[in-house]
Amino acid sequence: MTMYTESLRAFLKPVLPYLDDEAVSEIMINGPTDVWIEKKGRLSRTDATFTEEGLIGAARNMAQFVGRMLTEERPRLDARLPDGSRIHVVIPPIARKGTTISIRKFFKEKLTINSLLKFGSLTPQMARLIEAGIATKLNMLVAGGTGSGKTTLLNIVSSLIPDEERILTIEDSAELQLNQTHVVAFESRPPDKFGKGGVDMGDLLHSALRLRPDRIVVGEVRGGEAFHLMQAMNTGHGGSLATTHANTPTDTLRRVESLCLMSGIELPMVAVRAQVASAINFIICCERFHDGSRKTSALSEVLPLTEKGDYRTQDIFVFTPVTKDEDDHILGYHAPTGIIPNFVAKAKAYGFADLDESFFDPATYGIPPPPVFHAGEAYTVRWAPSLKHREEGRPDPDHFKKEWSDFEEKLRQDARDAKAAPPVQVQVPASLPASVAKPATPPPAARPATATPPAGHAAARP
Known part of the structure; x- marks a missing residue:
């Protein structure tokens, strides 16, 4: 000491x-x-x-x-x-x-994807989709409110970056904990009492672009440096990661747009929006619920702007709160929406053959389709097999309502059974096992996502 x-x-x-x-x-x-x-x-x-x-x-x-x-x-x-x-x-x-x-405070032990799986913050299928996004070098943003677990989730997502790549990190106060071999870490510095010597994140991003990065990881985008980050993402620096404060995927894009306007660079609004929509490919939203639990609430793909110049996103996986148990804990479940993302073909070429239509079908996992999610307006959406009727604009069949009611009762019963069962000690592996990273067969029906939060603020900070 x-x-x-x-x-x-x-x-x-x-x-x-x-x-x-x-x-x-x-x-x-x-x-x-x-x-x-x-x-x-x-x-x-x-x-x-x-x-x-x-x-x-x-x-x-x-x-x-x-x-x-x-x-x-x-x-x-x-x-x-x-x-x-x-x-x-x-x-x-x-x-x-x-x-x-x-x-x-932050965990002394570094969290892994398995930690989030144990906490119920996401599912193995969501982890697999994020892994595919990292492998195919999608530009990702982690978004959420204060205390929702953005930094911790960014740390965990960053751990999936291959070890042989050169990673440059840029932060206001150093919080990222990357284990890769080739990491160059930068931290901004405020000016002294005479207003001199300050180095902001925009300056560091400018330097990072000249240091041959394979990936750029920004701790949090909160100012005009967002515009320079969008430029970097649009000029061949794929696979970049960052966090920002926003509640939904579409709000995330609007937030980044507002930050870009703070750069002082005069561009038409439609040009800024086009830059943002083109630069960001994938958004991971996390949320802290009223019972203290933290969940990955949505994995969403960013689509091109509409003809009117508005943002479009489509949810691929979402967390759906269903009910509460006797202890006032949120009971809900993560599920695919049935929408098949556009980068699936590229992911398959990179070795993710398991990302087929059934992977994105809630029926594969024996769970009802999420009742509320966001799909791209005026955009051709590809649906999973059990939800093909939505392509034709037909309403969901009546049996969906009964399945939803039965599923809600199942969540309640599972929560009661879990409460009555003796506690089990779970050993978290140091790295993602092959059985989780590359599931050969569809997993069993999803368990209820109980509200047990991570044992630290950064946990499902998630």
Whole structure:
């Protein structure tokens, strides 16, 4: 333990039990006497208290470690602790209740696709489709709200990149943990008190394009650098990955469009939209539900703009909440929508022969088709065999309603059975086994997605 770590732990003594508790994923200090934690996805208030002097001392200690300013002129700090935890600090008078600190912890053990499968954040079929997207170098965005698990999901998706490729990462505060051999990591830097020496993400992206990247991974797109990233994606740098704040696939494209306009480059709106729709091929949405669980809520393909210049996406897999159990946990299931993505032919050429029509058919897995999802307007949609009637515009048959009702009751019964069963210890493998990575046969009917969240904020951060 370094001298700095010992000093910081001394300043944070009132919350040390929560810092050391692996089940606690975030510590929120709203002032000296108002401390909250997030544990297993739920918020609760604690009895911990600071003195005002001790709390501001801890904040300045953090700033000193990362070499950044924290003064009345610069009252905000974004940084990371030695253990990789992400912090954000706001000091008075901006923070009216006193020094405000958020400490977002991350798993010490790196999560894998298998971790998400164990948590019920996605299914093996969704993992297989994401793997195919990585192999075929689709440009992907991971989108979701605050605390939904974007960074963790990006970490896990990035782990599927082949080891022989050269990866450049660009972040505001380093959070990505890639295990590949050839990784070049960049971190932006704010200007000093004289306004000099700042290096923003746009500058780093400019450098990255001149360093022969095979992949560019951006921690979070939040400003005008989005335009330069779209340019990179459109000029041969396929397979790039990034995260952004948005709730749905279509909202993600609109969000990126807004960020592109912040670059100050004057282009017609339709030209910006065309760049965005052309650059981004695939969107992974994640969501944090009210019971604290985090799920991958949609895997969506981006389609060309409509004739009117509007965005189009089509959901390939979605998570459907169905009901709640006695403990108020969300019960639902992940399922394919029946829409066959356009990049399937290319994926098959890359060795993903199992991505046939039956792979995208909910009937293959003995589950009802999702009742709500998004399909591309005015676009020729290819449907899986059990849903061919939708190609002709015919409504779903009446037996779909009965199957849905039966499935809802099955979820409730499975949840009751799971609650009554003794707990089972699950050993998470270090890497994705071949049986999951390349399923030879369709898996059995989907189990209910219970609301057990990952044991850390980054877990199904998902």
